[in-house]
Amino acid sequence: MPYSQFVLVCAGTACDSCQSREIYSRLTAAVRSQGLEGRVQVVRTGCFGFCAQGPVVKVLPDETFYVQVRPEDAGEIVAEHLAKGRPVKRLLYGGAGRAAIADIPFYQKQFRIVLRNCGVIDPENIEEYIAREGYEALATVLTSMTPEDVIEQVRISGLRGRGGAGYPTWKKWTFTKNADSDVKYVICNADEGDPGAYMDRSTLEGDPHSVLEAMAIAGYAVGAHQGYIYIRAEYPLAIHRLEVALRQARELGLLGRDILGTGFDFDVELRLGAGAFVCGEETALIASIEGHRGMPVPRPPYPAVRGLWGRPTVINNVETLANIPVIILKGGAWFASIGTETSKGTKVFALTGKVNNSGLIEVPMGTTLREIIFDIGGGIKGGKRFKAAQTGGPSGGVIPESFLDTPIDYESLAKLGSIMGSGGLIVMDEDDCIVDVNKFYLEFTVDESCGKCAPCRIGGRTMFNLLTDITEGRGTVGHIEQIHTVAHAMQKASLCGLGQTAPNPVLSSLTYFGEEYRVHIKEKRCPSGRCRALVTYTILADKCIGCTLCARRCPVNCIRGERRQPHVIDLSRCIKCGECFKACKFGAVQRS
Amino acid sequence: METNEPITALPDRTIELPEDLSRFIEEWKTRPGNLIMVLHRVQEHYGYVPRDVAFEVAARLDVPLAKIYGVVTFYHFFKLRKPGRHQIAVCMGTACYLKGGEDLIKELETILGIGLNQTTADGEFSIEAVRCIGCCGLAPVLTVDGQVYGRLTKDQLADIVAKHRGG
Ligand SMILES: Cc1cc2nc3c(=O)[nH]c(=O)nc-3n(C[C@H](O)[C@H](O)[C@H](O)COP(=O)(O)O)c2cc1C
Ligand code: SF4
Ligand code: SF4
Ligand code: FES
Numbered sequence: 001m002p003y004s005q006f007v008l009v010c011a012g013t014a015c016d017s018c019q020s021r022e023i024y025s026r027l028t029a030a031v032r033s034q035g036l037e038g039r040v041q042v043v044r045t046g047c048f049g050f051c052a053q054g055p056v057v058k059v060l061p062d063e064t065f066y067v068q069v070r071p072e073d074a075g076e077i078v079a080e081h082l083a084k085g086r087p088v089k090r091l092l093y094g095g096a097g098r099a100a101i102a103d104i105p106f107y108q109k110q111f112r113i114v115l116r117n118c119g120v121i122d123p124e125n126i127e128e129y130i131a132r133e134g135y136e137a138l139a140t141v142l143t144s145m146t147p148e149d150v151i152e153q154v155r156i157s158g159l160r161g162r163g164g165a166g167y168p169t170w171k172k173w174t175f176t177k178n179a180d181s182d183v184k185y186v187i188c189n190a191d192e193g194d195p196g197a198y199m200d201r202s203t204l205e206g207d208p209h210s211v212l213e214a215m216a217i218a219g220y221a222v223g224a225h226q227g228y229i230y231i232r233a234e235y236p237l238a239i240h241r242l243e244v245a246l247r248q249a250r251e252l253g254l255l256g257r258d259i260l261g262t263g264f265d266f267d268v269e270l271r272l273g274a275g276a277f278v279c280g281e282e283t284a285l286i287a288s289i290e291g292h293r294g295m296p297v298p299r300p301p302y303p304a305v306r307g308l309w310g311r312p313t314v315i316n317n318v319e320t321l322a323n324i325p326v327i328i329l330k331g332g333a334w335f336a337s338i339g340t341e342t343s344k345g346t347k348v349f350a351l352t353g354k355v356n357n358s359g360l361i362e363v364p365m366g367t368t369l370r371e372i373i374f375d376i377g378g379g380i381k382g383g384k385r386f387k388a389a390q391t392g393g394p395s396g397g398v399i400p401e402s403f404l405d406t407p408i409d410y411e412s413l414a415k416l417g418s419i420m421g422s423g424g425l426i427v428m429d430e431d432d433c434i435v436d437v438n439k440f441y442l443e444f445t446v447d448e449s450c451g452k453c454a455p456c457r458i459g460g461r462t463m464f465n466l467l468t469d470i471t472e473g474r475g476t477v478g479h480i481e482q483i484h485t486v487a488h489a490m491q492k493a494s495l496c497g498l499g500q501t502a503p504n505p506v507l508s509s510l511t512y513f514g515e516e517y518r519v520h521i522k523e524k525r526c527p528s529g530r531c532r533a534l535v536t537y538t539i540l541a542d543k544c545i546g547c548t549l550c551a552r553r554c555p556v557n558c559i560r561g562e563r564r565q566p567h568v569i570d571l572s573r574c575i576k577c578g579e580c581f582k583a584c585k586f587g588a589v590q591r592s
Numbered sequence: 593m594e595t596n597e598p599i600t601a602l603p604d605r606t607i608e609l610p611e612d613l614s615r616f617i618e619e620w621k622t623r624p625g626n627l628i629m630v631l632h633r634v635q636e637h638y639g640y641v642p643r644d645v646a647f648e649v650a651a652r653l654d655v656p657l658a659k660i661y662g663v664v665t666f667y668h669f670f671k672l673r674k675p676g677r678h679q680i681a682v683c684m685g686t687a688c689y690l691k692g693g694e695d696l697i698k699e700l701e702t703i704l705g706i707g708l709n710q711t712t713a714d715g716e717f718s719i720e721a722v723r724c725i726g727c728c729g730l731a732p733v734l735t736v737d738g739q740v741y742g743r744l745t746k747d748q749l750a751d752i753v754a755k756h757r758g759g
Contacts, residue, residue: 013726013740051729196686198726233632233669234725236738271625272632274667275723291627293666309624352687352728359729393686426686440689444723450666577695 012047046206118206156332163317392421397508456499685724
């Protein structure tokens with residue numbers, strides 16, 4: 001008897017950390033003990049995207065969506081919902097009213113191509129991928145298309161690289177195809193170095209075969225027989241899922257020698273990164289796969305012509321590749337019908353920071369940031385005010401409120417002084433200090449600079465020191481001028497993208513939040529209170545009712561006062577942690 | 593990544609590599625670009641890259657020791673010093689930074705009496721900062737021996753440390 005009901009349990013990293021494994025085994029046990037095992041199947045899937053509400057459990061076919069499930073809830077879900085058809089109301093998102101996924105605003109504006117199988121199939125079971133048209137694109141390509149046909153469909157689709165730069169994928173493939181060499185390679189860039197982004201990780205964890213299939217298609221198109229996936233060692237679950245997927249694909253003859261009896265050979269190997277952001281850069285990545293320190297080298301020659309071990313090499317990002325099977329099956333024209341004039345298809349974002357529904361989302365190009373942050377993301381946490389959104393991480397920039405209605409695509413974001421980037425989308429609220437955040441990004445790029453060229457190595461450090469001065473009250477007007485000078489030098493003279501783009505966040509924030517820098521410099525004040533050297537906390541005697549709460553919260557015990565008497569902060573011992581400010585319910589603690 | 597470890601010319605002792613590590617090196621020996629994969633395996637086994645093992649790997653792969661140290665010191669992931677029995681990694685990716693990852697580090701330093709990249713005297717715990725571990729939805733996040741703890745506040749840390757101590 002076929003299954004008539006399915007219970008999908010998210011097994012992405014975030015949910016996995018919240019006992020989703022335990023939930024899975026309890027659900028399975030309960031299904032068995034209720035005698036439902038012939039009718040109900042429990043499946044562990046990839047990420048559903050709604051990470052802020054995890055662990056998430058979905059019941060099909062009615063699409064009931066349970067959030068923040070605990071292992072103890074498993075029995076009730078099975079006994080009530082699966083056995084008796086009565087959904088467990090207290091676990092539904094937003095209370096009893098919203099049962100099905102279609103009713104949840106988080107999903108309404110999304111459109112899934114890349115994440116088509118994430119949260120739908122069991123990523124460790126190739127049969128489930130195959131049941132969803134998996135490897136059909138590869139079969140089509142190998143049996144009825146020439147390499148030229150494949151590249152033509154990719155050209156028509158308008159697909160551009162999702163790793164950050166947005167280079168047309170078909171052009172890369174064409175260069176490598178036309179390069180004269182008997183050995184060529186395909187590399188999947190799964191280094192995902194932007195701190196605060198996890199799109200590629202979730203894709204690989206939720207649907208590893210889509211990337212393997214795409215790599216084989218790319219191999220066929222350019223004439224390569226070996227692929228490498230360069231993946232961060234910090235992603236153990238994704239590595240495991242890829243290993244399982246590789247084994248299963250080889251067993252079924254979908255990778256390896258003579259794929260599907262067509263005579264085409266293609267296999268894939270994993271290579272682990274080791275925590276160096278610069279290794280996301282193409283030439284550094286190649287050096288790393290070759291077993292060296294990951295130092296970039298000047299381009300040209302481009303890897304498409306002279307790459308891994310000196311051979312022509314296509315390098316594509318995980319998300320770029322995950323689009324390929326769909327483009328082949330539905331046609332380039334279908335893909336090109338989605339999105340904007342210059343940017344086709346969808347984009348996956350890791351929506352994080354001060355937003356209510358943190359998670360993984362996929363939207364058509366051309367969706368506005370406002371829709372993403374307020375409709376999908378559910379607005380700002382705790383009723384605070386939106387301040388800025390950062391795309392492109394340490395290579396990108398901030399976008400202020402006034403530009404939230406810009407439809408996102410590669411060009412419009414570049415015009416605002418940011419970049420599409422790989423998909424990190426970080427939302428900041430009034431509590432975040434722009435200067436401080438930029439110091440954070442620069443600390444990151446300084447830490448990650450490989451040190452090969454001086455503009456990046458010295459320029460980055462100089463910029464970081466200038467920002468530190470500003471956050472600690474030593475800033476002058478000259479500091480801003482210096483930042484511009486150094487930034488210019490870095491952009492023009494750095495060898496690789498890391499150094500060239502490192503000044504972007506600071507420059508864009510100076511454009512939109514220049515006033516905030518000015519206040520730090522001129523008034524020695526940090527409006528958000530984040531820059532500790534610039535704030536003082538005092539208690540207003542006329543507002544303080546002497547409840548003692550702040551004195552109890554203060555970690556260094558520097559607040560004195562009798563019960564029901566105004567309290568006083570000993571400023572010489574205050575570490576400016578702001579605990580008293582947060583604690584006081586009477587607005588008596590003042591930050592200035 | 594620490595570079596201030598003195599590197600003397602000769603190993604303290606020659607070392608027997610465990611069987612599976614030996615086999616792994618044999619398997620990878622002839623494959624191009626093997627060094628980083630072998631070092632990952634070494635660190636998986638020992639928790640870091642011990643000096644005598646680095647010597648042994650140099651001999652077996654026939655690469656200069658300087659090359660091995662060049663690679664180990666370049667990549668943040670490789671460690672030259674033995675970490676604590678329990679490794680605490682606090683995320684300092686952007687999402688976690690905005691939500692107070694730094695406060696978690698400070699609190700841990702207070703609880704354990706050690707700084708970042710140090711190990712407690714009894715060898716039980718070490719603390720490090722890492723970049724985004726891909727659970728930004730749960731920020732701020734830390735892991736203890738790979739187990740993820742999310743949506744943390746600093747008053748939960750003492751309990752987490754206690755739970756792992758001696759475990
Ligand atoms: C410093 C630096 C870091 C990068 N990090 C990544 C990364 O983590 N993932 C990625 O796919 N591309 C990254 N890139 C872009 C890649 O170099 C390359 O352009 C991309 O993988 C090409 O694939 P695509 O055309 O499919 O986007 C980075 C580039 C630079 C300069
Ligand atoms: S720009 Fe920075 S990271 Fe890139 S090669 Fe130069 S020093 Fe290295
Ligand atoms: S918490 Fe506010 S009201 Fe209570 S003692 Fe402190 S300052 Fe006064
Ligand atoms: S920023 Fe901490 S998990 Fe992503």
